[in-house]
Structures are given as structure tokens and as C-alpha cells.
Amino acid sequence: MSNHQNEIKNTAMSFLEVQNVSKIYQAGREHVSAVNGITSQVMQGEFISVTGPSGSGKSTLLSILGGLNHPTEGKLLVDGIDVYELSVEQRADFRREYLGFVFQSFQLIPYLTVAENVLLPLTVSSHSNSEQKEMALSILEKVGLTHKTRRLPDELSGGEQQRVAIARALINQPPIILADEPTGNLDSATSEEIMKLFQALNSEGITMIMVTHNPDNIRYARRCISLRDGKLVN
Amino acid sequence: MKLYNISLNNLYRRRMKVVFLVLGLVIGVSTVVTLMTVSDAMNADIAKKLDEFGANILIVPKSDDLSLSYGGMSISGVSFDVRQLREEDVQKIKSIKNRNNISIVAPKLLNVTKIQRRDVFVVGVDFKQEFRMKKWWSIAGKKPQHGDEALLGAEAKDKLGIGVNQTFEVEGKKFTVAGILAPTGSQDDGIVFIDMKEAQRIFGKPDRLSMIEVAALCYDCPIEEIVRQISEQLPGAKVTAIRQAIESKMEAMHRFQHFSVGISLVVLFIGALIVFTTMTAAVNERTREIGIFRSIGFRQTHIMMIILTEALLTSFLAGLVGYFLGFSVSRFVAPLVIMNGGPEMPFNHQLLIFSIALAVLLGMASSIYPAYKASRLDPIVALKSL
Numbered sequence: 001m002s003n004h005q006n007e008i009k010n011t012a013m014s015f016l017e018v019q020n021v022s023k024i025y026q027a028g029r030e031h032v033s034a035v036n037g038i039t040s041q042v043m044q045g046e047f048i049s050v051t052g053p054s055g056s057g058k059s060t061l062l063s064i065l066g067g068l069n070h071p072t073e074g075k076l077l078v079d080g081i082d083v084y085e086l087s088v089e090q091r092a093d094f095r096r097e098y099l100g101f102v103f104q105s106f107q108l109i110p111y112l113t114v115a116e117n118v119l120l121p122l123t124v125s126s127h128s129n130s131e132q133k134e135m136a137l138s139i140l141e142k143v144g145l146t147h148k149t150r151r152l153p154d155e156l157s158g159g160e161q162q163r164v165a166i167a168r169a170l171i172n173q174p175p176i177i178l179a180d181e182p183t184g185n186l187d188s189a190t191s192e193e194i195m196k197l198f199q200a201l202n203s204e205g206i207t208m209i210m211v212t213h214n215p216d217n218i219r220y221a222r223r224c225i226s227l228r229d230g231k232l233v234n
Numbered sequence: 235m236k237l238y239n240i241s242l243n244n245l246y247r248r249r250m251k252v253v254f255l256v257l258g259l260v261i262g263v264s265t266v267v268t269l270m271t272v273s274d275a276m277n278a279d280i281a282k283k284l285d286e287f288g289a290n291i292l293i294v295p296k297s298d299d300l301s302l303s304y305g306g307m308s309i310s311g312v313s314f315d316v317r318q319l320r321e322e323d324v325q326k327i328k329s330i331k332n333r334n335n336i337s338i339v340a341p342k343l344l345n346v347t348k349i350q351r352r353d354v355f356v357v358g359v360d361f362k363q364e365f366r367m368k369k370w371w372s373i374a375g376k377k378p379q380h381g382d383e384a385l386l387g388a389e390a391k392d393k394l395g396i397g398v399n400q401t402f403e404v405e406g407k408k409f410t411v412a413g414i415l416a417p418t419g420s421q422d423d424g425i426v427f428i429d430m431k432e433a434q435r436i437f438g439k440p441d442r443l444s445m446i447e448v449a450a451l452c453y454d455c456p457i458e459e460i461v462r463q464i465s466e467q468l469p470g471a472k473v474t475a476i477r478q479a480i481e482s483k484m485e486a487m488h489r490f491q492h493f494s495v496g497i498s499l500v501v502l503f504i505g506a507l508i509v510f511t512t513m514t515a516a517v518n519e520r521t522r523e524i525g526i527f528r529s530i531g532f533r534q535t536h537i538m539m540i541i542l543t544e545a546l547l548t549s550f551l552a553g554l555v556g557y558f559l560g561f562s563v564s565r566f567v568a569p570l571v572i573m574n575g576g577p578e579m580p581f582n583h584q585l586l587i588f589s590i591a592l593a594v595l596l597g598m599a600s601s602i603y604p605a606y607k608a609s610r611l612d613p614i615v616a617l618k619s620l
Contacts, residue, residue: 063614066529068528068529068613068614069614088534089533089534089535092528092531092532092533092534092536093531093533094531095529095530095531096530096531096532097531099531100530101529101530107522107525107526107529109240109523109526110247111243111244111246111247112240112243116235116239116243119235120235120240120526120527120530121530121531122235123235123236123237123239123240124237124531124532124533124536129235132235168530169530172531
């Protein structure tokens, strides 16, 4: 995966591109347009915040970018791969290779320890146990949680749980991190810690795309995309 | 960490649900094990009883002549001595390939002779074998111990007007009545039984036999095969399986087996339903978790593997527990059903393997749909936050 980062760093081409993407949901007899004809490009190493009021289509757009939500129309190209042309299983492999997810409510597996949660994406890889252990320790060191590897998620604070979620997103060394309201459940001090961590990761070349309501978070991003009624505002 | 670690951790976390899941299968498997063990014990007991009931193979000389009747069976050569059987034939019978299925070989020499000026059926027998074969014989007096002692059927005693310890002569040889048979309702009531060697000597038929009765232990024994093997050994003899005894035996054996299969199928179906509903409920509870797995790059097949590994582990455990529970229960149930003391029920490793295989098959089959459903969950629906 580090190859992806190196290749992209040396090119001026967009790494992620959405082309006229729309998503229409059916609610009873009505059709609701969540995302409406969005076209945008993201360069490798960018830190983008996606903002907008509730129901503006931010989360839908993020799920489309994450290869989880087939758009009704349009294309998503990542590193030249037409993501929605891939089969369901190929798209799972794509997510594992290219993306790391960070959710608002952390989404940790409650019966797995900190280390096991971090290692989850590697369980379907060919890494040996010792390699996995080494990788987990390295990532946990980065997020400052080496002393809590054997704890269960509910034994951690909100900030610590989000750090575990970030470590899990990073373990496969993906070139893109997608974060959905990553500080939504955290106090302001912890939010700032998390945002600084994101900034540090971005400075290492990881592309960050973050959906947020919080104006304090926007200042960490290099570019801000605003949505309203499923359309790009600026 | 591998996928199976996720399954193991989840099973450990949901211990109570796992207990419920295992119980569902354990009830099914243990019922099957109990019924099969009791069925086997009953079959063995029935077979043993029926084998004790008497002969199931009759060997007579081949003859085209008219025959006398013995117990409804056609006996050739009594009067005509055509290709008669010999003492050595007894050994030949005991040397067949399926000799372990041969329980008793009871040779007989039949003769009609005059005792006290009345025609009487005198049969020379090997008393030891005869008493083993006819366990229902009840004797007033004692069993003949010596060559000059005889056993009289109830009707023969009345006809001849002689009782225990009284004597009578056959062809000039004096015999003492050692015992009188209680009425059996069979041909034995009209017969005078004497020692085989004496019978051969006084009737001038040394080494000769009129017929041989064989009791084969027929619990699953190939009776037709035994008949064929004896026929090969004794080409001059007509070997006949007494079908009535065998068929009634097989019918009794199969009746309980059919009952067991019926009950087992019902209980297994219920067990499968429990597994199915529990696994489906577990999948529904884990929707969010499955969404997380899918979002971080687990394939649909990985999700199925996690669910099916859990099903495999729980059903393996259920098979193991089910066997030992069923085996323990059958040790209590079998003596009550059989009412013949405690039948032997040794540890049956084949049944153990069968129990585990049955539980695994049932558990996996009942979990395939829930696993498939889990793997097809829309990650967006599963992950409400995205």
C-alpha cells in the first residue's frame, strides 16, 4: 500500500474522483434524492472536510466514497479503479486495501480487546501472528495506546476508543481515511487531540476526507466541501 | 489473529446463548443416541431370547422318499436310511466360516419302536445340547445323567404308564426313567428321549443321525449365508432355515427401530429449528458488527466463515455432550424397557463419531441460511452511522 502513496505523491493527477454521482432512495412511493450530480476530484494527501446541514447528503456521499453505497448514477474512480464496476467481493478487497473508516460512535467490536480490534482488518490477510503483533504495536504507539492493548472497548474513555478506531483504520496502511463525524461523541479537548492526530496522519501523506458539523474541525482541513440538498455548494 | 479467533471470542462472550444453542442440539443428539443404544440393546436382547427359543436351522438327509413328520417338519430317511447324516457332520457344521454364529448343534436319531407292545417314537439325543436348546423344558425328576437313563414326554408317560425311577426296555436294553417332561404342547410330549450313543447301538445305526437341529445366533446374522455354508459342507443334506422364527425376530427388531427413527426425526427437526432460530436471532443482533466487518474489508465469504465456524464449534460440542448424555440416559432407560437385568452397553466409538457428525451436519445445515443472510447484509443498513 505504501507503493500507492509514493506513486500518487509524484503525480499531479487526482487520486479520487467522483463523476456526476447521484443517489436516489425510494421512500414509499416517493423518490428522495440524497446526492445529486456531484462531481469532484481529490488529490493524494489532501485533507478535505465535508460539511452541510443534516440531510444535505454528507454521509451518503461518504458511504459512496467508501464503496459501501452503490450510486444511482455516476462513477467513483480511486487510483484509476472504477469502484462500482467491481464485484461485491472485489469491492470488499478494495476497501481493505485503499480505505480506513473512522466512525462517530467508534464502532469497535465489544468482545475484542484493543489489540484485537486494531488487528481486525489483518485477520483476512496473510500476515503471520508475529507480523500482526508488530504492526499492531507500531500503530498503537502512534495513537498512544500501547499500555492498553488488552483492555476491552468499554474499559476505555471515548477519546481512547476513537484512537483505537483510528489505529484499526490505519493498520492496513490505506492511502485514504474516511471519517464520519469523528469527534461527534467527544468533548472539545479530546476532539482537538483527535483532530491533531488526523493532521499528523495527513502530513504523512494519507488522504483525509472527513464529514463534520463541527466548525472547529474544519480549520484542520485544507479544503472544505459544502453540501446542501445533495448538491455541492462550493 | 485469524477469523476463527473472532468466532471463539464471540462464543465466549455469548456464553448463555451458546449454552441454549448447544442444548437444542444436545436434546436431539442425546435422544437419538438413547434410542439407538436402547434399540441396539433391545435387538440384542430379542435376538438372544429368540435364539434361546430353539433351533432356526434344520438339517435332514436329502431324500425323494416319503417322510415322517417331526414338529411339522418333514424328516426323511427315518425308515429308509437314505444318505443318512453321520456324527462327523456335527463337526463339519461347527467348522463353517460363520461358525461364531452357531450357538447349539443338537443331533437326533429318530426311531419308531415297540415299548410295552405299543408303537413309540424313540429319539436318541445329546442331552447336554438338547437341554441347552430347549430351555423351556420343565422336568419332574432329574435330567438323565447316564446312558441307561431316559426322559419321557408327558403323553408318552401316560401311554406307557410308567413314572420316574421306573424301568422299561427298548430292543432288550433296560432304561430307567430319570425324569418326565411337563407338557409342552409339541411333538416332544409323545417322545421317549434316550442317550444318542445307546440309541445308535440298540437300533444298529452306529455313527448315524436322522437330523440335526442348529440354533444360530441370529442378531444380524446372515441366516441364508449360514444355510449356504452348511449346505456346502454337507452336500448330501437338506438344510432349511426355519423362516417363521427368523421373520418374527426381524419384525420385532425392526418395529422398535422404526419407532426410534420416527421419534429421532421429530426431535432432530425440533433441534434444527432451535439452532436455526437462535442463529437467525444472533445474526440479527450482530447486524452492526457485521456492518463493521464489511466496511473494513471483510468479504461476504468471510462473514459466512465466521458464522459457520461458530456453528461448527457449538455443534461439535453438542455432539460430544449429546453422546455422553444419551449414553448415560440409556443406561437407566434400557433396563426399564428390557426388564431383563442390565444389558451390556459398552462405549461405542462409532456411535460417538456418528453423534458428532450428526450434530455438525444438523448445526451447519441449520446455520447456512442465517450465515448467508448475514453475509448479504447491506453494510449501509448495518452501519446506521454512515
